[in-house]
Amino acid sequence: MHIADFSLGILGANGVVAGGFPIIAGAGLSIKLRKTDQVAVCFFGDGASNRGPFHEALNMASIWKLPILFVCENNCYASTTSASYACSVIDISARAHGYGIPGLSVDGNDVLAVRKAAAEAVERARRGEGPTLLENKTYRRRGHFEGDPQRYREQTEVVEWEKKNDPINRFAILLRKKKILTKDLEDEVAAKADSELKEALQFAEQSEWPKPEEALEDLFINS
């Protein structure tokens, strides 16, 4: 859950819902102060858009025209609570208007639609025109956690979505139609993904547990 790779500019997945908004505002400010052409991107869900940091960060990013792309993955559920119950708007992107920035909703399961919208927002940020709120409408096919009994939704809803709307299947159908994805290539991609995952699993299972004393490391620079 808590992953980060600062060498790649990944500032960390956050254990606190909406914890990333103020941090991304700072990354955007830092880009402006350091005068680079970077763009900061913040991923979050429908639930996070109900917390205060979302609103403070959008306002701050707007007044300073920070190069930030706010990407809402609206997957319809925050833990057990549906967005239709908890959000005051149907489209999370509508919240952008309160902060004077563009907000748009796209089909989040359409890979090319997401790519196009994101590329435009990144270009806009690089032109110095400020942040964009992009809402990708999608669906959470698994529970909030492994073993989630999911009493808050009908199982038919999940099955229906998997059948019709899985973004990987949809993209594959498109690529097959365009004759880009051949049977051989599809098998090759699937086999490669499968072996990478197996390798990762094996690495995790075979790795030693950390030494207990390591719990006292890395708190401060000199500890």
Add this chain to the structure above:
Amino acid sequence: MSERIMSCSAAIAEALTGEMSRDERIFIIGEDLVYHGGIFGQFKGLPEKFPGRIIDTPISETCIVGSGLGAALTGMRPLIDLHFADFVTCAMDEIANQSAKIRYMFGGQVKVPLVIWAPDGAGLGAAAHHSQSLESWFVHTPGLKVVVPSEPADVKGLLTASLREDDPVVFFQHKKLFAKEGPVPEGEYVIPLGTAAVKRQGKDVTLLTYGSGYYLTVEAVKELAGLGIEAEVIDLRTLKPLDFKTIAESLKKTYRAVVIHEACLTGGFGAELVARISSELFDYLDAPVLRVATKDVPIPFSPPLEKFVLPSVEDVVKAVRQVTYR
């Protein structure tokens, strides 16, 4: 090193001028900074000297602290002005969950050079939302360093050191101290975090204090001298890291101690000091270690009520007489 007499406010501005000239990555972010040089005039002259590096924000404490963290993670060295220390409550996630833990949670991948500068304390009739001393909350949060200076020279030396730290520092400065004057060394002056100062030598009792408590203690020491009690005064200056060695050396000489702080009594930093002294220096004690602190209520607005709940010079004298049996 030659010294001049100057106020804490001037010492802050001098430390920042030195460090901001030396390091272009330092900037100051917070509310109401540019037009008046900060609400206490503590950054006077800096907006003109460093245009674009003193940044006024909306009233968004969560995002002020969090954006400082985001900037620190991406190559900058921000000083966050919290306006009043009481507003830490509006940014507690960003301080205690994010800034304090991010290095540890991600295996030491990243440095967090961040100073959260927070004017605190009572005595100005500013009531319960603008008067607190909250340092022990942050001492109790692993991952933060906590600085509480008293005199202008300490302010300069500790602020300079804090700006050079690669770990997050919460820097509390009492509001009543802005106008306090004292000698301040010229030029570059650094006091490493984790060094207490013995500010008065004495053989009868050790007085452990910091921040505004220092001035209360200095007043009390004069009265105690009149009673023939020679107190040693230790200004802790930083609570985390804590210079326990200096405390121990003094106690091995005096065998008695009183802790004086403006934060309220229960769960205050005095409790930590008493615990450490009793576990590490028990054999050297000739009396229980007492604490002088604010009563356990919010700071009242009415002047007589505020005066009543805050620790007084008389409280310090009384506690010292109790531990010295005089």
